[in-house]
Amino acid sequence: MSDKIKSILVANRGEIALRVIRACKELDIKSIAIYSDEDTRSVHVKRADEAYHIGQAAASDSYLNMNKIIDLSNQVGADAIHPGYGFLSENENFAELCEKNGIIFIGPKSKAMELTGDKMKCKAIMKKAKVPTVPGSDGVIDNVEKAADIAHSAGYPVLLKSAFGGGGRGIRFANDEKQLRQEFEIASAESKAAFGKAALFVEKYLQKIRHIEFQLVRDSHGNSLHLFERECSIQRRHQKLIEMSPSPVVDQKTRDNIGQIAVRAVEAVDYLNAGTAEFLRDDNGNFYFIEINSRLQVEHPVTELVTGGIDLVKLQIAIAQGEEIPFQQQDLKLHGCAIECRINAEDPFYDFAPSVGPVANCNLPYGPGIRVDTYLYPGCLVSGFYDSLVAKLIAWGRDFEEARIRTRNALAEFTIEGINTTIPLHKTMIEEPNFIKGDLSTDYLDRFKLMDKMHENAKKRTQKLSSAALAAALLQSEYVKTGATTNSTNTSNTTATRSTATRSYDTRRPSWNRE
Amino acid sequence: MQFKIEDLQTLLSGEITRSSSDGTVLIKVDGKEQTLRILKFGTNEFEFILGHSFHHAKILSSSSSETKMIIDGEPLTIKKHSKLAEVLQKSMSSAGAGTAENNLTSQIPGRIVSIMAKPGSVVKKGDPVVVLESMKMQVAVKAHKDGIVKEIRAKEGASIARHDLIAVIE
Numbered sequence: 001m002s003d004k005i006k007s008i009l010v011a012n013r014g015e016i017a018l019r020v021i022r023a024c025k026e027l028d029i030k031s032i033a034i035y036s037d038e039d040t041r042s043v044h045v046k047r048a049d050e051a052y053h054i055g056q057a058a059a060s061d062s063y064l065n066m067n068k069i070i071d072l073s074n075q076v077g078a079d080a081i082h083p084g085y086g087f088l089s090e091n092e093n094f095a096e097l098c099e100k101n102g103i104i105f106i107g108p109k110s111k112a113m114e115l116t117g118d119k120m121k122c123k124a125i126m127k128k129a130k131v132p133t134v135p136g137s138d139g140v141i142d143n144v145e146k147a148a149d150i151a152h153s154a155g156y157p158v159l160l161k162s163a164f165g166g167g168g169r170g171i172r173f174a175n176d177e178k179q180l181r182q183e184f185e186i187a188s189a190e191s192k193a194a195f196g197k198a199a200l201f202v203e204k205y206l207q208k209i210r211h212i213e214f215q216l217v218r219d220s221h222g223n224s225l226h227l228f229e230r231e232c233s234i235q236r237r238h239q240k241l242i243e244m245s246p247s248p249v250v251d252q253k254t255r256d257n258i259g260q261i262a263v264r265a266v267e268a269v270d271y272l273n274a275g276t277a278e279f280l281r282d283d284n285g286n287f288y289f290i291e292i293n294s295r296l297q298v299e300h301p302v303t304e305l306v307t308g309g310i311d312l313v314k315l316q317i318a319i320a321q322g323e324e325i326p327f328q329q330q331d332l333k334l335h336g337c338a339i340e341c342r343i344n345a346e347d348p349f350y351d352f353a354p355s356v357g358p359v360a361n362c363n364l365p366y367g368p369g370i371r372v373d374t375y376l377y378p379g380c381l382v383s384g385f386y387d388s389l390v391a392k393l394i395a396w397g398r399d400f401e402e403a404r405i406r407t408r409n410a411l412a413e414f415t416i417e418g419i420n421t422t423i424p425l426h427k428t429m430i431e432e433p434n435f436i437k438g439d440l441s442t443d444y445l446d447r448f449k450l451m452d453k454m455h456e457n458a459k460k461r462t463q464k465l466s467s468a469a470l471a472a473a474l475l476q477s478e479y480v481k482t483g484a485t486t487n488s489t490n491t492s493n494t495t496a497t498r499s500t501a502t503r504s505y506d507t508r509r510p511s512w513n514r515e
Numbered sequence: 516m517q518f519k520i521e522d523l524q525t526l527l528s529g530e531i532t533r534s535s536s537d538g539t540v541l542i543k544v545d546g547k548e549q550t551l552r553i554l555k556f557g558t559n560e561f562e563f564i565l566g567h568s569f570h571h572a573k574i575l576s577s578s579s580s581e582t583k584m585i586i587d588g589e590p591l592t593i594k595k596h597s598k599l600a601e602v603l604q605k606s607m608s609s610a611g612a613g614t615a616e617n618n619l620t621s622q623i624p625g626r627i628v629s630i631m632a633k634p635g636s637v638v639k640k641g642d643p644v645v646v647l648e649s650m651k652m653q654v655a656v657k658a659h660k661d662g663i664v665k666e667i668r669a670k671e672g673a674s675i676a677r678h679d680l681i682a683v684i685e
Contacts, residue, residue: 186646189629190653345650353623353677354650361573363588384624388650415588417573458589459522465586466520467544468565470529471551472572473518473582473593474542475561478531 005029005079005104005321010048011069012084013386014375016296017044020082023313024049032078034069036062038383043375052076057385063087066094073103080104080320082313086387089295090117106320108272108294115269116292119163120201122269126289129268131261134206134280134288140199144184147202151180154204160184162191163199171238173205208441210281211235212247213293214262215303215312218271219319225329226259227303227310233440234429236352241422242429243299244339245306248400248438249281255334258287265289273319274300274312298342298389301373305338305396336396337403341411341430343374343391345382347420348454355420356384362417365410369396369403372410382419390421400438404430428454521592619659619682625649627669632682636664644682645669656681 007030010020017033021044024031033048038057045051052072055061062068064087073081081103083089092113098105108116116122120140123133137154140163141147151158151174160172160183172187174180187200215227231247232240246255262277269292276293300312310327319325346352361378374391376382382390393410397403408430414423429435434448441447462469518527533541538553542565555562559574575583582593625647632644643655644664662684669681 182643186643186653186655189646193628193648193653194651350622354625354652356624356650384649386650412588415585417585420590461589462520462522462591465570465589465591466523466527467549468568468570469520469572469584469586469591469593470518470527470544471542471563471565472561472570472574472584472586473577473595474529474531475540475551475553475556475563476559476574476577476582479556480558 003321005317007032007076007078008080008082008106008317009034009069009073009076009078010044010082010084011063011088012082012086013039013042013044013063014389015373015392016084016086016298018047018375019373020084020313021047023311023317026311027314027317029317032076034063034072036385038381038385041379041381043377043380050076057383059087059386063386066091066097069094070097070101070103073098074101078103080106080317082106082316083295085295085298090293092117104320106273106316107296108275109270112269112271113294116271116275116294117164119161119291122291125268126265129264131265131268131289132287134203134290137202139201141201142199144181147184147200148177148180150202151177154202156180157205159203159205160187160200161203162187162194163201164191164194206280206282208283208443208447209233210247210249210440211240211278211442212250212258212281212287213276213278213297214259215297215300216262216266216271216275216277217312217315217319217325218266218273218275219325220272220322221324223325223328224263224267224271225325225332226262227307227312227332228255228334229258230297230299230302231440232299233442234435234444235442236445238442240299241342241425242339243302243342244337244400244403245302246334246337248440249285254285261287261289265292274316298392299340301371301392301394302338302340305371305394306335307332308335336398337400338394338396339400339403339407340392340394341407341426342389342422343393343414343416343426344388344422345390345419346388346422348422348425348451349420349458352422354384354388356382357418358382359416359418361415363413363415364391365393365413367406367410369406370394370410371396372414376416390416390419393426404436424458425450425454428457516595519594521594617662617665617683617685618680619644619656619684620678621647621656621675621681622677623647623649623654624674624676625654626674627671628653630667630669630671631655632658632664632667634664634666638662638664638684644684647675658684660684 008024009032010017021031031048033044033051034054035045036055036057054068055065081098088094092110095105095113096110126133137150157175172183174183210233212229212231214229218224228245229247229250230243230245232243234242265277274296276297278290279287280290281287304312345355347355359380362376364372371394376390395403395406397406411427527545529544531540532543540551542549542551549566552564561572563570570587572584572586580595584591627645628648629646632638638658640658640660642658644658645656647654664682665685666683
């Protein structure tokens with residue numbers, strides 16, 4: 001057994017950096033933050049015990065700069081590094097660098113990451129371990145002709161996936177050969193930019209599929225167990241929007257069965273620490289393993305709430321310092337229901353265009369069963385340099401309905417001024433009859449025309465507010481001198497859309513001109 | 516004065532009928548008179564109780580023809596419906612329309628990662644012209660019409676803002 005960790009460098013930013021810092025504080029571990037030029041006023045810098053500038057705004061100069069982060073860790077004497085999610089969290093070279101420098105990487109060993117990061121290798125191992133996998137292409141494809149051949153024999157539609165992707169990045173959809181050829185170019189460029197390699201593979205796109213994943217933990221003593229499932233079927237372009245536990249289609253017997261398969265999957269790659277096995281479930285109830293995410297997931301709070309409050313980050317730290325998991329599979333009981341909404345800085349009324357800029361004001365919801373993990377505060381900056389996730393709203397209830405109603409009410413309280421977010425879409429989904437029934441699938445948004453419904457809902461809300469809005473406009477024009485508040489950013493030459501009301505912020509601001 | 520709320524079909528009439536020094540105002544919307552009690556009065560931010568419900572409004576911009584605001588968290592635009600405003604708007608939108616039609620602009624801010632067409636290229640509506648990266652996503656900016664690329668304004672590696680000119684297609 002190794003010594004206790006006394007200090008942790010958090011190699012991340014945003015809400016997840018804050019989440020890790022909070023866990024450190026609970027454990028009386030010194031938290032060390034890093035920040036880029038863009039993040040000088042970010043909340044993780046304010047909350048950490050120590051904060052060090054790491055480089056310029058671009059992630060490659062800062063949060064992805066392995067050597068700088070390792071040098072800094074050595075210099076300040078950090079015992080361990082927590083990578084959060086994204087950035088370096090699934091980079092086996094970084095884990096290896098930590099190992100070589102005697103710094104504990106809070107996550108799996110580099111060897112296991114190499115296996116889980118290479119989807120083809122991982123698939124082969126899973127086949128051997130009798131873990132069912134998705135039928136599809138067996139090798140990596142490097143030219144578009146071969147991709148077209150395989151897609152043709154598998155039958156359209158198909159998915160193009162980067163062999164090194166994760167979290168939906170680098171996945172492209174093709175309905176026919178023309179689209180496949182177009183998307184292949186972009187997908188290989190994307191893969192090259194993000195992972196330095198352009199290895200893709202083709203997989204048949206299964207229809208009306210659910211995305212269900214199992215939270216897993218494994219310690220250095222070989223104890224492995226699962227912390228139930230999360231249903232993450234509601235997605236847009238393979239990015240999750242809503243996650244919940246339990247899944248409406250998983251009963252206790254299925255949970256036990258698939259949970260055991262998931263445990264087998266992490267054991268097959270000699271996994272360490274917290275990870276997630278992702279499965280697709282078809283309409284007949286078959287589960288197919290797709291990948292292991294070798295990191296703490298964005299949606300981990302859902303699991304924390306339904307396991308009666310197991311703190312996954314504290315558990316990660318305990319495992320990293322060689323402790324045994326302090327409970328066993330049979331000790332775990334599913335406790336109520338939790339729903340998470342991902343609030344992204346994207347404009348759902350404008351094809352989810354990124355929306356960045358200063359947030360003049362915001363109101364975070366709270367109350368019974370409500371948890372908000374966020375880096376937002378009044379006056380903060382939402383940067384275009386990094387991921388668009390700005391907040392996670394997680395609600396717990398004794399059952400699905402209570403969690404749903406709490407989510408609905410919290411969404412109504414949640415306001416973020418200055419940027420457009422996915423909140424209006426969440427407001428629509430949370431009251432949509434098929435969501436309430438649990439009729440979910442990865443094409444849920446299209447299948448039930450959620451974007452149209454969102455527009456209708458917005459109109460209804462506008463209608464309800466029209467008298468009050470008119471009153472506000474009258475107060476302003478009658479009592480405030482004209483010109484005082486006029487801001488001349490209203491340059492839109494076409495008919496102003498509904499969402500341009502908040503759009504005056506994302507016009508040119510200095511950081512976009514930096515390069 | 517008549518008002519129209521964007522996205523809604525109906526026209527509304529509204530006026531302040533009486534105001535007193537204690538912060539209470541009588542307001543008439545579509546012939547219905549209601550009491551409005553001002554709780555907070557800033558140059559661009561108001562809090563008030565209309566009837567018996569609380570509202571918070573932040574005015575984002577205001578001109579003689581329209582007011583943009585966030586009310587109770589909802590963005591909303593009110594057009595002030597007078598004939599003058601209509602005339603003004605028409606003349607503004609027709610000016611320079613001939614060239615604007617050819618302009619391909621970006622709808623999102625981002626960094627140009629690659630340029631897929633060059634001056635002289637023949638493009639069809641929907642063909643990718645440049646690829647942008649924003650918030651870790653790569654997005655193709657596609658030709659808005661069939662034509663010949665006359666000019667590419669975007670530079671690889673450069674950051675651009677929303678509505679920046681990417682290319683001219685004739």
